[in-house]
Amino acid sequence: MENSGILLVDDEPAYRAIVAALLPAIGVVDIAGNGADAVAAVRARRYDLILADIEMPGRDGYQAVADLRAAADWAREIPIIAFTTLGPTAGEQHFIDRGFDGLLSKPFAASDLIALARRWLPVELPVIPEGDRASQLADLLGREAADAMIDRMRINLLEAVEAIDAGGDERALGHRLGGLAGTLGFPALSAAWLALEHGGIALWPTARAITEETIVRLAVRNQAGFPA
Structure with a gap:
């Protein structure tokens, strides 16, 4: 299967446009609007990173991450990051305990997303300065x-x-x-x-x-x- 970079699982069009614009060096940023579409995408391609919202139509992100892990052998090890406004008391550990590898909180700055991609992906990415x-x-x-x-x-x-x-x-x-x-x-x-x-x-x-x-x-x- 072809390696396609990032899969973004989110039902908000604005986030899709922003993530795709911020990460052009990776190549394709595929989009899924819900957990079922995300599972279909994982069965069709291999990804380097998956960003998944928690509150989505149908199966929520907690259910979706389990479905994604089971959808392909490679998905058991791929980094899947919770992409959400939820802020539980335990912070990132809350999501790690539920099958995710980390957290990107919304709202986010461009530099937040770039820093996360630098952590998990073996690619060169531009430096985005802090600012408005x-x-x-x-x-x-x-x-x-x-x-x-x-x-x-x-x-x-x-x-x-x-x-x-x-x-x-x-x-x-x-x-x-x-x-x-x-x-x-x-x-x-x-x-x-x-x-x-x-x-x-x-x-x-x-x-x-x-x-x-x-x-x-x-x-x-x-x-x-x-x-x-």
Whole structure:
């Protein structure tokens, strides 16, 4: 079977684009949106590294890692990294005890992902300096693609506000949007949504206020022709 580099198991399109842009030296970054698709990919190709989200449709990451280990002989030894906003008290050891080899926490900076790849992969990778995540995103993806990604986040925020106001699951939405906002360069927004994930609906007024402020700021900038 062909060696294809990295398999990313995640249902969020923004993470797929960012990971693929950050790791071009490895070659192919294959994508699976759920555990079943990941197992099919592992049966078709050999990978050097697998990044797997925990909260996914269908079988979650804890179940998926066991399925992946059993899908091919080589997968018993391949590094599989938990790629998640979850922050258990035991930290990385929590995931190692459940079949993973390590942890890449969301939100993450470009340098976080590069450092992880350097640890596990026998390839040369570029040095990504620490800095503003939004600027890094524009440098990696191009300004137009980065702006489009951030505008999609603005739409996702609008939909999430409407959903929570209508009684939707604030913890699941906090999980999804908290990690994404941090990776795209919105630390205050990220902290508010991640707090919502762990603290529940009592924290919604604060998260809602920060979200509305961010939505207005992004809309004003876009209308004025400034980068998001």
